[in-house]
Amino acid sequence: MSSPVRWIAPRLMAAYTSPRTRAARRAIAEWRRRSTRRPHQVHYFHQVDDPYSQLAAQLLERLVTHYDVDLVAHLVGPPSDAAAPERARLEAFARKDAADVAPGYGLVFPRRETAPAAADVQLAARVLAAAIAGGRFASAAAAVGSALFDGDRASLARFADLVGATGDEEARAAIEAGSAERQRRGHYLGAMFWYGGEWYWGVDRLHHLERRLVALGARRAGAHADSHADSGLALLAPRPGPGRDPLPPSRERVVLECFASLRSPYSYIALERTFDLARRLPVALVLRPVLPMVMRGLPVPREKQLYIVLDTKREAEDAGVPFGCVCDPVGRPVERCFSLYRWARERGRAGELLLSFTSAAFAQGIDTGSDAGIRIVVEQAGLPWREAREHLDRDDGWRAELEANREALFALGLWGVPSYCLRDATGAAVFATWGQDRLWLVEAEIRRRLALECR
Numbered sequence: 001m002s003s004p005v006r007w008i009a010p011r012l013m014a015a016y017t018s019p020r021t022r023a024a025r026r027a028i029a030e031w032r033r034r035s036t037r038r039p040h041q042v043h044y045f046h047q048v049d050d051p052y053s054q055l056a057a058q059l060l061e062r063l064v065t066h067y068d069v070d071l072v073a074h075l076v077g078p079p080s081d082a083a084a085p086e087r088a089r090l091e092a093f094a095r096k097d098a099a100d101v102a103p104g105y106g107l108v109f110p111r112r113e114t115a116p117a118a119a120d121v122q123l124a125a126r127v128l129a130a131a132i133a134g135g136r137f138a139s140a141a142a143a144v145g146s147a148l149f150d151g152d153r154a155s156l157a158r159f160a161d162l163v164g165a166t167g168d169e170e171a172r173a174a175i176e177a178g179s180a181e182r183q184r185r186g187h188y189l190g191a192m193f194w195y196g197g198e199w200y201w202g203v204d205r206l207h208h209l210e211r212r213l214v215a216l217g218a219r220r221a222g223a224h225a226d227s228h229a230d231s232g233l234a235l236l237a238p239r240p241g242p243g244r245d246p247l248p249p250s251r252e253r254v255v256l257e258c259f260a261s262l263r264s265p266y267s268y269i270a271l272e273r274t275f276d277l278a279r280r281l282p283v284a285l286v287l288r289p290v291l292p293m294v295m296r297g298l299p300v301p302r303e304k305q306l307y308i309v310l311d312t313k314r315e316a317e318d319a320g321v322p323f324g325c326v327c328d329p330v331g332r333p334v335e336r337c338f339s340l341y342r343w344a345r346e347r348g349r350a351g352e353l354l355l356s357f358t359s360a361a362f363a364q365g366i367d368t369g370s371d372a373g374i375r376i377v378v379e380q381a382g383l384p385w386r387e388a389r390e391h392l393d394r395d396d397g398w399r400a401e402l403e404a405n406r407e408a409l410f411a412l413g414l415w416g417v418p419s420y421c422l423r424d425a426t427g428a429a430v431f432a433t434w435g436q437d438r439l440w441l442v443e444a445e446i447r448r449r450l451a452l453e454c455r
Helices: 003-017 019-035 051-057 060-066 087-105 118-133 137-150 153-163 168-185 202-215 265-280 302-319 332-338 341-346 350-362 371-380 385-391 398-411 436-453
Strands: 040-046 069-075 192-195 198-201 254-259 283-287 419-423 429-434
Touching: 003 019, 003 302, 019 302, 040 051, 040 168, 051 087, 051 137, 051 202, 060 069, 060 137, 069 118, 069 137, 069 168, 087 202, 087 429, 087 436, 118 137, 118 153, 118 168, 137 153, 192 202, 198 202, 198 302, 202 302, 254 265, 254 398, 254 436, 265 283, 265 302, 265 350, 265 436, 283 350, 302 436, 332 350, 332 371, 332 398, 341 350, 341 385, 341 398, 350 371, 371 385, 419 436, 429 436
Parallel strands: 040 069, 254 283
Antiparallel strands: 040 192, 192 198, 254 419, 419 429
8 A cells, every 4th residue: 555545444444343433323214213113123034054053042032021122034145155165174173163062052952073964954955944934934944953053954944844934946046136135235144133224243243233232222122141240231142251260289380372373353452362361370371373365365255354344343342452453464564563573582582572563553553664664563562673784674484384374274274363273292283163252162271171171
């Protein structure tokens, strides 16, 4: 980007993501709803064979009884190749991830390595299309999905008798119509809730929607959460916590690898919490940065970029991390920072350099590709600029190191960032997951393994 654009863009992004702008958007949406005397209407987009949709389906009945909302359900197809460039990895990881996180939300998902059979998916789609037409989707979706992911064809056949089933063409048309509606409103994934101009992904973001509905007075009288509280509010799906029980003495530290990217806003808002976890627990943290997806030839569609920015803002607020004044560091800025990475690591400041760079790029709106900008990054990381200049822009093998990290990430069945891997004393990977919203799961797994070790 040119210098004027690099000056203007962060300010525009700060305005776009600001709480004031969000409040204005929400106020306009509420004014429109009231002026047309419409009820609170939540659109839900369900992908039949998507594990995250199955988790969300388990909360739909409680959502409509807990809140005064009309639920409008849509069947949708999978995301496009541009939105899901590693489709096979995504599908395999989603099945594992859903099984990992389900207990934290009081939900269930089977641990099965294989995807549902295509014929079963088609039958489930026919049943759910009929359930939508009959106004029974919220009550039927979870049970139908459970039979599908359990591979229980007999139960699917019984649901076809009880709920009904459309023909194949009608089910296909319903999915095409739902996918078109999702695209029209500006998204690409399944398990998505849409309300008043904002998107909320599955059970992991449902608490954001719930808070909004509570603020609008849409919680039904006498409604209460099943087991958790969030900021004093009774919510159906608060973000799980890892537990805070004192840890027994540990003979050795757990090795935790963190894969992060300098262009990933999710990596940025996870870094300080990752460092904090390593300070609080007997964890040997190993940083394994990778090049941004775009610099590895993987596209990021515009609608995905816009959603990520707004979603990161909400998640950053929950984490207490400043975010929004963004100066995109893709390309030369990233390369300049990594030219300093090995030198910073030798001085024991590698983590500080990554955090300083991402903070400059995503919170301070600094042009990290300029000499003035990278100097700020270096000095905020507690490193001497005069010495840094001797290493700046040199290719000392950092590209090979980052490529080795990418290969290690792919070997774990992952590709996105931030990702985490726990390794045992032999160096074998014993647990791996992806996402800044999985830090609670990473800590819970560390605590579980330390407790087992001390028995």
